[in-house]
Amino acid sequence: MKILIVEDDPMIAESVQDILGILRHEVIGVAEDAEKAIAICNETLPDLALLDIQIGGDIDGVDLADLLNQNFQIPFIFTTAFADNDTISRAKSKGPYGYLVKPYGVKDINAAIEIAMTAYERFKEAKESQAMSKVIQDSIFLKVDSKLIKVKINDILYVEAKGDYALFKTQEKGFIVHTTMKRVEDRLTDHNFVKVHRSYVINLSKIVDIEESNLLIENKVIPISRSNKEALIKRLNLL
Incomplete structure (x- = not known):
């Protein structure tokens, strides 16, 4: 040496x-x-x-x-x-x-x-x-067809259920993945995501506004179910 x-x-x-x-x-x-x-x-x-x-x-x-x-x-x-x-x-x-x-x-x-x-x-x-x-913690690998595509977790706007599949929506594109919303929720709730409806898990940092039973992310109106609204409100930084 x-x-x-x-x-x-x-x-x-x-x-x-x-x-x-x-x-x-x-x-x-x-x-x-x-x-x-x-x-x-x-x-x-x-x-x-x-x-x-x-x-x-x-x-x-x-x-x-x-x-x-x-x-x-x-x-x-x-x-x-x-x-x-x-x-x-x-x-x-x-x-x-x-x-x-x-x-x-x-x-x-x-x-x-x-x-x-x-x-x-x-x-x-x-x-x-x-x-x-x-x-690794800042990203998630999505299995799309035969590929594993790395996506930064904070780039995901929301995840929408599509039958036996889920749409991971980013500002640039969407990725269709064969998975359950339960698995999506388990993987993302520690990363500033919350379930707001049986069909939607959303990125809290991407919310534009909230009105009664809906919220807006980009130009997408997402429903908020009664059973999930309290959990959403608890995760918000309210004044």
Whole structure:
């Protein structure tokens, strides 16, 4: 891996370089302060940074970790000779992937790197999974003939029962799907939809106006049944 060393003690920095060489990692640079560390990252993005907490300059290793998180999103391991509770507490709040207390040797660094990178990969997978889940939750796949067509849920104006089928109406077009209104209601009620009639499930955000037993969406007049009117009123933001 490409590793950045942030250490203001030249002898320790050289020792860490030697250890990383033994472990077959590439040191892309050694920085004695935050300014140089950021300059190195701008030139070559590391896979991991080893950050000494007590470094020269106005910004210490803990604050540098914030900058690396904001600008480069790379994992980092804190290295320090100080293991007091205050230092650990402050460092812990920055979300490091490891914490090495000096002095350390080959086995210590190797174990810290392995654990840090495993944790980082799991974090990335979880983040990607969360992003994918959001995409899926914002859309629905409609089975139309032999195709699965992805439609953004908020683009659906209303769903109308058509016998054994249902019409999913968007502003652009309509999709005829073989399904039941019960299934439609189950899938959409958590997404700002409500059943207003045995034949209609509507998108609350698309309502233009409501008059007695009807409501208007686009240019479509949709009936409101007595049994569903109370549930509709409860979902509205009334003044």
